[in-house]
Amino acid sequence: MVKTKIAVFVSGGGTNLQALIDAQTAGRLPSGEIVLVLSSAPDAYALERAKQAGIPRVVVARKAYATQSEFEAEICRHLKQNGIELIVLAGFMTILSAAFTRQYEKRIINVHPSLIPSFCGKGFYGLRVHEAALQYGVKVTGATVHYVNEVPDGGQILLQKAVLVEEGDTPERLQRRVMEQAEWILLPQAAELVSRQLAEGKGETE
Numbered sequence: 438m439v440k441t442k443i444a445v446f447v448s449g450g451g452t453n454l455q456a457l458i459d460a461q462t463a464g465r466l467p468s469g470e471i472v473l474v475l476s477s478a479p480d481a482y483a484l485e486r487a488k489q490a491g492i493p494r495v496v497v498a499r500k501a502y503a504t505q506s507e508f509e510a511e512i513c514r515h516l517k518q519n520g521i522e523l524i525v526l527a528g529f530m531t532i533l534s535a536a537f538t539r540q541y542e543k544r545i546i547n548v549h550p551s552l553i554p555s556f557c558g559k560g561f562y563g564l565r566v567h568e569a570a571l572q573y574g575v576k577v578t579g580a581t582v583h584y585v586n587e588v589p590d591g592g593q594i595l596l597q598k599a600v601l602v603e604e605g606d607t608p609e610r611l612q613r614r615v616m617e618q619a620e621w622i623l624l625p626q627a628a629e630l631v632s633r634q635l636a637e638g639k640g641e642t643e
């Protein structure tokens with residue numbers, strides 16, 4: 438079966454990208470292949486991880502473009518050039534417009550560090566999500582992988598996993614536990630699931 442070509446979009450440390458790379462190396466992403474890493478930040482450590490893994494990488498920074506549509510046109514150019522069929526948002530901190538997400542319907546997935554619909558949507562990203570969860574006093578949080586549509590964190594849920602909040606948790610400690618116990622497990626699983634669906638779909642039409 439022809440593998441689904443994956444682009445991973447990043448903005449920061451890239452631990453979720455690393456989980457995807459490790460899954461690929463270990464044979465846990467048999468239906469997909471990471472062929473491009475696209476970063477919205479030139480100094481993202483995720484770019485170093487891509488380099489170490491020998492994966493082509495590109496920086497497309499929002500502030501380098503006058504408008505969202507010029508920014509997205511440049512992203513699309515890279516996606517087309519590389520024949521990308523699936524986009525995995527792994528800590529990508531720039532919101533994509535409806536015009537963009539519609540072009541890739543059911544072909545963009547995102548990992549979010551809470552149990553959607555809690556602590557999600559505009560303004561909830563990275564450490565802020567865990568700060569909000571601790572502030573609210575929830576005893577259980579977790580991570581969600583979902584399809585991406587025009588509503589921030591509003592697309593159909595693919596996978597979720599719960600993680601317990603512990604006494605004395607700081608946002609940083611909770612973030613780490615959610616990553617270890619949920620995100621790094623769920624994201625490669627979801628990437629394989631959707632890659633397989635897309636690869637099988639290709640088989641039917643060819």
Ligand code: GAR
Pocket residue numbers: 447448449450451452453454483527528529548549550561562563566616620
């Ligand atoms: C992860 O916790 C991811 O779930 C979150 O940012 C972190 C990126 O870490 N994403 C969001 O909050 C998106 N709304 P990483 O760069 O080490 O993978």
